Amino acid sequence: MKRSKSGDNGKKRHKNWSVLEPGWQGIFVTCPRGKESNCRAELLDLLREYVDNDDEEEDEGEEESGDIEAVLSKEVASLKQKRKESNVEGHLVGCECVVFARLKKADPVEVVKRICRDAKHKGMKQTRYVQRMTPVSLLVTANLDNIEKFTPIVESAMPGEGLKFAIRPTIRNNTKIPRDELISNTAKLVGHRHKVDLKGYDKLVLVECFKSVMGLSVVDEFDELNKFNLTQIYEAAAKAQNDAQNDAE
Known part of the structure; x- marks a missing residue:
């Protein structure tokens, strides 16, 4: 007789991952493989420092006086409320080595660049599991016809003419969208106003196709910030620090 796969006490086992939504x-x-839950928790803590702290004006100093116990109690309640109203959601996505953070208000591109800049300039390692971050300014249902929905994003990030650009597609868990067609259709959004340059680009168009959705963003500083890979940024910062110490000796 086969064992039931329903889990303990005959209860059905529910999936613990999310379906990402267009919009x-x-x-x-x-x-790292097997560390998705750890990464999700770490990512939420990291993003809340940048997103929630920016979105809310802290009323520091208001509770300078008064009963200490009451003040502490109020602070704990405030922290719980802020977490409940957070502008960040962390999602496991049913794929090894990948998680997703939904930002309700903040610009994903600017948030990623700020995190990477801080990591590079401060050189202090803050994360263990978060590796490469790929911002997406919009998710749409994954089909080639929907690429035109990214037009406002591209036009806003690449106004005028004469810029050099490249396209970097990533396709995960999707076999319906050919890579070449994804690139060519994305290039049509840019048109002839700008010139393709795979190495000396001013702007990089990131296209992420994942399962039933795809997202796009237009970024700069990609190579300067180690392709938005925090692990590589920390390693480079540590190496630079060691080299500086060796030169000083």
């Missing part, structure tokens, strides 16, 4: 914006993040 969302956020960040795809890679992590």
Whole structure:
């Protein structure tokens, strides 16, 4: 007799991952295999420092006086409320080595660049599981016809003419969209106003196709910030620090 797969006490085992929705914006993040839950928790803590702290004005100093116990109690309640109202959601996505953070208000591109800049300039390692971050300014249902929905994003990030650009597609868990067609259809959004340059680009168009959705963003500083890979940024910062110490000796 075969054992039931329903789990303990005959209860059905529910999936613990999310289906990403068209209309969302956020960040795809890679992590070590088997550490997706750890990465999700770490990512939420990291993003809340940048997103929630920016979105809310802290009323510091208001509770300088008064009963300490009451003040602490109020602070704990406030923290719980902020977490409940957070502008960040972390999602497991049913794929090894990948998680997704939904940003309800903040610009994913700017958030990713700020995190990477801080990591590079401060050189202090803050994360263990978060690796490469890929911002997406909009998610749409994954089919080639929907690429035109990214037009406002491209036009806003690449106004005028004369810029050099490249396209970097990533396709995961999707066999219906050919890579070449994804690139060519994305290039049509840019048109002839700008010139393709795979190495010396001013702007990089990131296209992330994942399962039933795809997202796009237009970024700069990609190579300068180690392709938005925090692990590589920390390693480079540590190496630079060691080299500086060796030169000083």
